[in-house]
Amino acid sequence: MDTLAYAKLRTQLEELAHFSSTLALLQWDQEIYMPAKGGEPRAKLISYLSVVAHEKLLALNSGKLLTKLVQEAKKTPNTPEAIVIRDVWRSYTRERKLPTAFVQELAELTSRAQTIWAEARAKSDFSLFLPSLKRLVELKRQEATYVGYKNSPYDALLDTYEPGLTSAQIDPLFSELRDFLKPFLRKLKAAKQQPPAATRLKGKFPLREQEAFNEQLLRKVGFDFEAGRIDQSTHPFTTNFHPYDVRITTRYSETDALYALGSTIHEMGHALYEQGLPVEHFGTPLAEAVSLGIHESQSRFWENMIGKGRPFWKYFYPKLQKQFPKPYARVPFETFYRILNRVEPAFIRTEADEVTYNLHIIIRYELERGLIEGTLKAKDLPQLWKAKMKDYLGVTVKNDREGVLQDVHWSIGAIGYFPTYTLGNLYAAQFSETAKKQLPKLEAQLEKGNFTPLREWLRTHIHAHGKTFTSEALVKEITGEPLQASYFIKHLKEKYGELYEL
Ligand code: MG
Numbered sequence: 001m002d003t004l005a006y007a008k009l010r011t012q013l014e015e016l017a018h019f020s021s022t023l024a025l026l027q028w029d030q031e032i033y034m035p036a037k038g039g040e041p042r043a044k045l046i047s048y049l050s051v052v053a054h055e056k057l058l059a060l061n062s063g064k065l066l067t068k069l070v071q072e073a074k075k076t077p078n079t080p081e082a083i084v085i086r087d088v089w090r091s092y093t094r095e096r097k098l099p100t101a102f103v104q105e106l107a108e109l110t111s112r113a114q115t116i117w118a119e120a121r122a123k124s125d126f127s128l129f130l131p132s133l134k135r136l137v138e139l140k141r142q143e144a145t146y147v148g149y150k151n152s153p154y155d156a157l158l159d160t161y162e163p164g165l166t167s168a169q170i171d172p173l174f175s176e177l178r179d180f181l182k183p184f185l186r187k188l189k190a191a192k193q194q195p196p197a198a199t200r201l202k203g204k205f206p207l208r209e210q211e212a213f214n215e216q217l218l219r220k221v222g223f224d225f226e227a228g229r230i231d232q233s234t235h236p237f238t239t240n241f242h243p244y245d246v247r248i249t250t251r252y253s254e255t256d257a258l259y260a261l262g263s264t265i266h267e268m269g270h271a272l273y274e275q276g277l278p279v280e281h282f283g284t285p286l287a288e289a290v291s292l293g294i295h296e297s298q299s300r301f302w303e304n305m306i307g308k309g310r311p312f313w314k315y316f317y318p319k320l321q322k323q324f325p326k327p328y329a330r331v332p333f334e335t336f337y338r339i340l341n342r343v344e345p346a347f348i349r350t351e352a353d354e355v356t357y358n359l360h361i362i363i364r365y366e367l368e369r370g371l372i373e374g375t376l377k378a379k380d381l382p383q384l385w386k387a388k389m390k391d392y393l394g395v396t397v398k399n400d401r402e403g404v405l406q407d408v409h410w411s412i413g414a415i416g417y418f419p420t421y422t423l424g425n426l427y428a429a430q431f432s433e434t435a436k437k438q439l440p441k442l443e444a445q446l447e448k449g450n451f452t453p454l455r456e457w458l459r460t461h462i463h464a465h466g467k468t469f470t471s472e473a474l475v476k477e478i479t480g481e482p483l484q485a486s487y488f489i490k491h492l493k494e495k496y497g498e499l500y501e502l
């Protein structure tokens with residue numbers, strides 16, 4: 001390896017990372033603190049910095065630096081340097097295909113469309129958002145053409161979020177899942193043994209006390225407050241500027257403490273991943289997450305596999321009862337557990353339970369893929385949305401706000417993103433199966449509030465590798481098998497079979 005050339009690349013990568021961190025900070029601020037009138041100038045600022053970052057990425061190959069390094073990397077393909085070079089080359093070649101004017105228009109449009117979407121959603125009026133969405137779909141189809149693809153233009157977009165994965169690989173997984181979930185959901189709804197209504201857990205939960213409880217939980221599981229913070233936003237998210245500065249958000253309901261806790265635990269899973277990335281490799285792919293699907297596997301692992309399980313709550317429930325004696329002191333543990341895991345088909349994805357959640361995703365996947373492949377039109381989305389919600393979940397969507405306008409993703413140009421949520425659930429279930437085998441005392445440890453062995457297991461097996469493996473290779477490396485839907489299906493059958501006495 002030409003060490004001088006590699007050192008030069010590393011310096012440039014670190015500069016690029018400064019741009020990504022700055023953009024992430026501006027976007028975080030936009031969600032948390034920015035006043036309403038700041039939207040327009042912020043869109044220009046973000047667009048300007050995106051263009052500079054785009055140009056800097058293209059400049060990586062000036063003097064054929066990257067081209068030469070790619071050749072060198074072929075001699076020692078398994079070294080960390082070679083992994084970095086290959087991944088940077090991948091990003092570079094993708095970016096090189098996008099004209100600067102295109103990048104600028106997309107950045108401006110998405111920043112503006114987000115504000116328009118928020119207004120359309122508040123007014124529950126899809127027609128306000130339609131012109132922006134139409135233009136977005138045109139641009140994303142254009143992007144797919146620039147980037148290139150083998151079978152479906154959708155694959156070119158999916159590749160941004162889940163590198164290497166194609167819709168042809170997703171289809172059998174999602175079909176198996178959908179064909180299991182639809183009848184399984186009907187069985188649960190028809191079961192005699194139904195968990196009590198969630199109203200038993202409603203009460204009055206002052207904001208400050210909730211914040212304190214959420215922070216206490218984060219601290220106990222292992223979120224590093226010296227390297228992160230938690231704030232409030234309408235839609236919870238995690239962002240990071242460095243493994244030493246990871247931001248999460250949650251949202252509170254003053255009548256339901258579990259509303260915030262679910263989101264907090266989810267975002268904590270993302271944050272532990274970011275805080276667990278190897279800091280010495282900052283700026284390179286070795287300190288980046290594998291993919292959004294693997295990222296989501298970490299949030300889902302904590303939120304569902306752990307945070308909706310008995311061992312976790314055997315430790316935290318007494319603390320919750322102490323903090324909020326009304327209503328929890330009167331609710332026995334088993335009742336609490338059963339309500340926590342109540343399956344209830346509803347409109348809103350982000351509030352969906354483990355069973356119905358993936359049907360929400362499959363609907364979005366089918367629709368956005370149709371938009372990009374040109375088999376359906378943006379103007380028909382509200383009707384198609386309603387029909388699929390009725391068919392898959394048995395619910396009647398009353399308006400656009402609860403329907404097609406509920407998610408921010410399309411407004412920010414994130415088409416090809418939704419499938420990573422379900423992939424995350426599948427990865428999480430498969431990882432969980434292996435973790436349980438390799439940590440035979442896990443249940444007892446969780447019950448005692450000892451989260452270190454599990455957190456460290458995730459860190460050493462997943463976080464510490466950065467992008468050393470592709471998602472496909474990582475799953476095989478950890479579990480010995482390629483990704484499959486069967487582990488998640490098995491998890492649902494066992495857990496809900498017991499709960500609903502099927
Ligand atoms: Mg997430």
